[in-house]
Amino acid sequence: MIEFCGLKLRHPVINASGCFDVLAAARVFGDELFEQFPFAAYVSKTITLRARAGNPPPRLWESAAGLINSIGLPNGGLRAYLETDLPALAAALPVPLITNVMGSTPEEVGEILDALEAEATVAAIELNVSCPNVATGLDIGADPDGLEALLHHVRPRSSKPLIVKLTPNTADVAACAAGAQAGGADAVSLINTLRALALAPGGSGAWLGGGSGGLSGPAIRTVALAQVSRVAQRVTIPVVGMGGVASGADARDLLDAGATLVAVGTESFRDPAAGSRIARELDDGFTQIAH
Amino acid sequence: MSAPFGRRHAPLLIRRTYGPYVVLGAGDESARAQPGQFYMLASAERWGGGDGERPYLARAVSVMSVGDEGLMEFLLEEVGPGTKRLCELEVGEGLLIVGPLGHGFDEPDAGVEPLLVGGGIGIAPLVAVQEAWGGQALLGFRDAEHAKAAELFTDPLVSTDDGSRGHHGFVTELLEAELAKQSRPIYACGPPAMLHAVRAVARTHEVDCELAVEAPMACGFGACYGCVVATVDGYRRVCVDGPVFDGAVLA
Numbered sequence: 007m008i009e010f011c012g013l014k015l016r017h018p019v020i021n022a023s024g025c026f027d028v029l030a031a032a033r034v035f036g037d038e039l040f041e042q043f044p045f046a047a048y049v050s051k052t053i054t055l056r057a058r059a060g061n062p063p064p065r066l067w068e069s070a071a072g073l074i075n076s077i078g079l080p081n082g083g084l085r086a087y088l089e090t091d092l093p094a095l096a097a098a099l100p101v102p103l104i105t106n107v108m109g110s111t112p113e114e115v116g117e118i119l120d121a122l123e124a125e126a127t128v129a130a131i132e133l134n135v136s137c138p139n140v141a142t143g144l145d146i147g148a149d150p151d152g153l154e155a156l157l158h159h160v161r162p163r164s165s166k167p168l169i170v171k172l173t174p175n176t177a178d179v180a181a182c183a184a185g186a187q188a189g190g191a192d193a194v195s196l197i198n199t200l201r202a203l204a205l206a207p208g209g210s211g212a213w214l215g216g217g218s219g220g221l222s223g224p225a226i227r228t229v230a231l232a233q234v235s236r237v238a239q240r241v242t243i244p245v246v247g248m249g250g251v252a253s254g255a256d257a258r259d260l261l262d263a264g265a266t267l268v269a270v271g272t273e274s275f276r277d278p279a280a281g282s283r284i285a286r287e288l289d290d291g292f293t294q295i296a297h
Numbered sequence: 298m299s300a301p302f303g304r305r306h307a308p309l310l311i312r313r314t315y316g317p318y319v320v321l322g323a324g325d326e327s328a329r330a331q332p333g334q335f336y337m338l339a340s341a342e343r344w345g346g347g348d349g350e351r352p353y354l355a356r357a358v359s360v361m362s363v364g365d366e367g368l369m370e371f372l373l374e375e376v377g378p379g380t381k382r383l384c385e386l387e388v389g390e391g392l393l394i395v396g397p398l399g400h401g402f403d404e405p406d407a408g409v410e411p412l413l414v415g416g417g418i419g420i421a422p423l424v425a426v427q428e429a430w431g432g433q434a435l436l437g438f439r440d441a442e443h444a445k446a447a448e449l450f451t452d453p454l455v456s457t458d459d460g461s462r463g464h465h466g467f468v469t470e471l472l473e474a475e476l477a478k479q480s481r482p483i484y485a486c487g488p489p490a491m492l493h494a495v496r497a498v499a500r501t502h503e504v505d506c507e508l509a510v511e512a513p514m515a516c517g518f519g520a521c522y523g524c525v526v527a528t529v530d531g532y533r534r535v536c537v538d539g540p541v542f543d544g545a546v547l548a
């Protein structure tokens with residue numbers, strides 16, 4: 007049993023946001039999904055105040071041992087999440103729910119936190135701060151002082167554990183983590199995808215409909231290890247480590263670097279039950295895994 | 298019916314070729330696929346290290362035939378590093394499979410023999426349709442060498458782009474001729490331009506058409522939101538809401 011922000015978890019492996027849609031997976035795999043649920047907690051994809059259609063296709067590009075995505079955070083918006091998703095999740099989920107949210111202004115984030123406050127199904131909130139600031143073009147979480155100020159504004163709006171999902175696209179991720187802690191975050195999670203560009207074959211410009219994208223998978227594993235280890239040395243709050251985890255040995259490396267939990271993202275695309283395998287391999291202390 | 302949860306190992310039991318196309322038969326006792334459904338496939342060994350240091354993700358491949366006693370057959374055409382690796386597998390080697398996935402073709406009304414319109418590698422799911430429910434196959438290929446895959450069907454009509462076999466021209470011309478004789482629903486799979494033309498013909502003749510579409514996929518089970526197509530209700534995930542869509546729904 008693992009204790010994380012007051013949640014009691016069966017093992018240290020959860021899913022990375024946007025990399026597992028439990029309601030879609032239930033339609034595909036039926037009850038077996040819940041009998042062998044791969045994660046110790048379930049993190050939703052990013053929910054925004056208003057519905058978003060997401061980016062035009064193509065949304066995916068396969069790179070060397072990795073994936074560049076430009077999905078564009080499609081979601082039905084806060085109201086649809088409360089009315090449709092939450093009741094379905096409450097009925098189905100065998101593990102605690104962490105709802106991932108994003109807003110382009112402190113007011114927007116505050117409004118979302120207010121609405122989630124009364125929802126008992128939501129055990130914790132993960133705040134995605136990789137949203138581009140319209141004025142600067144930088145991610146809102148890329149500046150440590152700005153991130154601390156955002157947290158000071160929104161933290162009082164929620165009594166639930168608040169995990170800040172840091173952006174890796176910044177000069178000093180440890181300083182951002184310290185800013186999140188100073189602003190009242192209960193935990194930080196990292197890394198989100200690294201900004202990346204895929205060119206269309208034949209020289210006709212960007213391949214992805216959204217322009218640039220975010221790189222995930224084994225290609226970012228060593229970057230994740232470096233960032234998680236620097237952040238864990240800098241803050242005293244728990245750290246959720248992710249980025250390219252595909253085996254128990256990869257998960258072990260992040261835990262050894264100071265993470266309390268690890269999240270599995272892209273590897274679940276290759277094997278929907280990857281979370282269970284990784285948790286089992288961790289448990290066995292198994293280190294020699296082919297992937 | 299739901300798919301077994303997770304990725305599993307399946308031995309390669311059959312490999313044969315039709316011109317440039319490769320049929321792979323895998324042992325999968327646990328599942329019964331519907332025509333139009335697909336699997337995510339990868340080789341158990343040496344998946345990666347090809348062109349561009351790929352493949353990394355599994356590849357979506359339609360169920361071509363659901364044989365007896367847990368034999369699942371697939372039809373492949375080499376177009377990149379993933380299909381190259383799958384096509385070079387030999388009997389006795391292993392596949393990693395997830396599936397069956399997706400929403401397939403609807404069963405036709407009793408007594409109705411649909412028209413099965415396939416282009417190139419898009420003929421694959423139509424083999425399963427004809428096995429399950431019958432229907433007249435209308436197949437379009439580049440040339441006679443590719444058209445060797447027409448052997449997978451019973452009594453197909455064939456067209457080729459270069460006229461080296463069958464009708465010289467587009468498969469939609471065969472479709473027009475059949476619809477002129479008798480109005481019946483269309484099941485189609487093929488390149489986007491062909492599907493576009495099939496939809497136009499279906500509209501003109503006021504017949505239903507079900508289209509199996511393709512999109513690049515990372516997961517195949519609704520997790521990544523990477524595989525969307527535009528429909529009249531906005532973007533829909535091809536892997537869970539398709540790959541078969543009513544032609545009238547696509548934007």
Ligand SMILES: Cc1cc2nc3c(=O)[nH]c(=O)nc-3n(C[C@H](O)[C@H](O)[C@H](O)COP(=O)(O)OP(=O)(O)OC[C@H]3O[C@@H](n4cnc5c(N)ncnc54)[C@H](O)[C@@H]3O)c2cc1C
Pocket residue numbers: 066067068069207335352356357358359360371372373374375376377378379380381418421422510511512513514540
């Ligand atoms: C539901 C469904 C069923 C399918 N059924 C079959 C089938 O039965 N048989 C079959 O042979 N194929 C089938 N396909 C198609 C097959 O999954 C794709 O063509 C697959 O991408 C091939 O992988 P590859 O590595 O061989 O080629 P790729 O290198 O992926 O090239 C295929 C196309 O993808 C694009 N592309 C090129 N490089 C990249 C990159 N780095 N990242 C992303 N895209 C790139 C280009 O447009 C290229 O023409 C199906 C696809 C779907 C969605």
Ligand SMILES: Cc1cc2nc3c(=O)[nH]c(=O)nc-3n(C[C@H](O)[C@H](O)[C@H](O)COP(=O)(O)O)c2cc1C
Pocket residue numbers: 022023024025051052073075077079106134171196197198199221222223224226248249250251269270271272273521522523
């Ligand atoms: C297709 C895709 C969609 C994602 N969607 C989200 C999202 O909605 N919110 C979020 O905070 N992170 C999102 N991420 C980032 C992941 O949660 C994770 O931080 C990143 O992919 C690194 O982990 P991985 O290498 O194990 O995939 C997404 C990643 C991918 C590949």
Ligand code: FES
Pocket residue numbers: 513514515516517518519520521522523524525534535536537
């Ligand atoms: S392929 Fe991932 S959602 Fe369809």
